[in-house]
Amino acid sequence: MRHSFKRSRRGPLTVAGRRTWDESDVRIRPNKRGSRPRTKDRPAHEDAVVGRIVTVDRGRYTAVVDEDTPRERTVIAARARELRRTPVVAGDFVALVGDVSGEPDTLARLVRVEDRRTLLRRSADDTDPVERVVVANADQLVIVVAAANPEPRTGFIDRALVAAYDAGISPLLCVTKADLRDPAELLSHYQHLPLPVLVSRTAEEDATGVETSSDEGQSARLDVEALERLRGYLDGSVSVLLGHSGVGKSTMVNALTGAQRATGGVNAVTGRGRHTSSSALALKLSDAAPGTWIIDTPGIRSFGLAHVDPDRILAAFPDLEPGIADCERGCKHDEYAVDCGLDSWVSSGQAGSSGPARLASLRRLLGTEVRQQAKELGSQ
Ligand SMILES: Nc1nc2c(ncn2[C@@H]2O[C@H](COP(=O)(O)OP(=O)(O)OP(=O)(O)O)[C@@H](O)[C@H]2O)c(=O)[nH]1
Numbered sequence: 302m303r304h305s306f307k308r309s310r311r312g313p314l315t316v317a318g319r320r321t322w323d324e325s326d327v328r329i330r331p332n333k334r335g336s337r338p339r340t341k342d343r344p345a346h347e348d349a350v351v352g353r354i355v356t357v358d359r360g361r362y363t364a365v366v367d368e369d370t371p372r373e374r375t376v377i378a379a380r381a382r383e384l385r386r387t388p389v390v391a392g393d394f395v396a397l398v399g400d401v402s403g404e405p406d407t408l409a410r411l412v413r414v415e416d417r418r419t420l421l422r423r424s425a426d427d428t429d430p431v432e433r434v435v436v437a438n439a440d441q442l443v444i445v446v447a448a449a450n451p452e453p454r455t456g457f458i459d460r461a462l463v464a465a466y467d468a469g470i471s472p473l474l475c476v477t478k479a480d481l482r483d484p485a486e487l488l489s490h491y492q493h494l495p496l497p498v499l500v501s502r503t504a505e506e507d508a509t510g511v512e513t514s515s516d517e518g519q520s521a522r523l524d525v526e527a528l529e530r531l532r533g534y535l536d537g538s539v540s541v542l543l544g545h546s547g548v549g550k551s552t553m554v555n556a557l558t559g560a561q562r563a564t565g566g567v568n569a570v571t572g573r574g575r576h577t578s579s580s581a582l583a584l585k586l587s588d589a590a591p592g593t594w595i596i597d598t599p600g601i602r603s604f605g606l607a608h609v610d611p612d613r614i615l616a617a618f619p620d621l622e623p624g625i626a627d628c629e630r631g632c633k634h635d636e637y638a639v640d641c642g643l644d645s646w647v648s649s650g651q652a653g654s655s656g657p658a659r660l661a662s663l664r665r666l667l668g669t670e671v672r673q674q675a676k677e678l679g680s681q
């Protein structure tokens with residue numbers, strides 16, 4: 302401990318080469334799914350271990366190190382002074398020095414944040430250009446809505462989709478409570494989007510179900526087929542779950558993770574009975590491939606989109622994207638755009654028979670920022 306403390310006085314300032322990082326300085330390096338961030342070319346802290354941040358709470362960073370080895374353990378760390386302006390979020394890979402034993406009452410020092418594959422972020426609201434980092438290194442954004450109770454909001458889904466496409470994260474729509482209402486009408490809005498859909502429901506009496514319960518202890522029996530399909534999508538990836546209160550998120554997460562949240566794992570270490578903070582929490586999926594995590598985001602309810610670049614949304618529509626070749630510089634390609642190349646691209650049939658519907662869907666997303674001034678995610 303003393304050794305590493307001394308190092309902090311001289312060494313780690315070379316890590317960043319500058320002292321005034323802010324969130325926009327964080328580099329994002331697109332990378333193949335599943336590969337670990339590179340640690341070479343980094344002279345400082347050769348003795349550091351790299352861990353995955355599972356949650357952040359009041360200046361304490363909880364990381365899992367030696368993941369999927371017999372020495373896997375949870376280490377609590379404090380951020381080194383020179384990183385005090387660097388955002389560190391669930392899903393980040395970080396370098397830890399000092400006491401990394403993970404024993405009770407030990408505290409490691411977090412000295413470096415590795416390059417990120419993806420970064421899910423939001424503006425404070427549509428008019429505030431300051432970006433907030435939400436979750437790092439996610440492969441997938443699972444947008445959870447209920448077919449009914451609470452009523453699904455297409456505005457919420459659209460905003461989440463835009464945030465996902467912008468971040469280069471694949472979205473997945475998960476509709477729960479299909480036993481209460483047929484979600485067909487809701488889903489018709491999304492049939493022309495690059496968006497896999499999963500429908501979940503409680504099990505019929507004579508069907509196989511998975512016994513689970515919500516964080517509030519309400520028990521439910523979920524249809525096993527839907528749950529297994531979801532598990533198939535999650536397997537091998539890091540997935541962020543996003544959804545309003547009451548949609549059945551914790552019921553599902555507990556079914557998938559064996560309720561680590563309530564009984565052990567991370568929280569045995571943080572000393573709390575269950576995760577109560579509003580920050581994101583990464584949980585390992587039980588019986589899944591190494592590297593399968595879901596990150597629950599209980600506190601994230603607004604998704605300001607001021608930072609979004611329309612071209613990044615377009616990238617999610619490869620059949621339409623070539624159409625912008627003839628657009629004028631700065632064309633927003635939205636419904637108000639004049640002489641947008643997408644119109645002729647689609648009307649000349651180059652995007653196929655579903656082209657017009659796809660373009661309408663794309664434009665709905667591109668207009669999301671303009672259309673919705675509300676801060677609250679899903680309030681329209
Ligand atoms: N009918 C029906 N009810 C469900 C289903 N899934 C969950 N529920 C119930 O919906 C209620 C809310 O579920 P939760 O899991 O607490 O929802 P949540 O999204 O985690 O909500 P917060 O914990 O407030 O964030 C509970 O009473 C569940 O038992 C479902 O597929 N069908």
Ligand SMILES: [Zn+2]
Pocket residue numbers: 625628629632633634635638640641642643
């Ligand atoms: Zn255009």
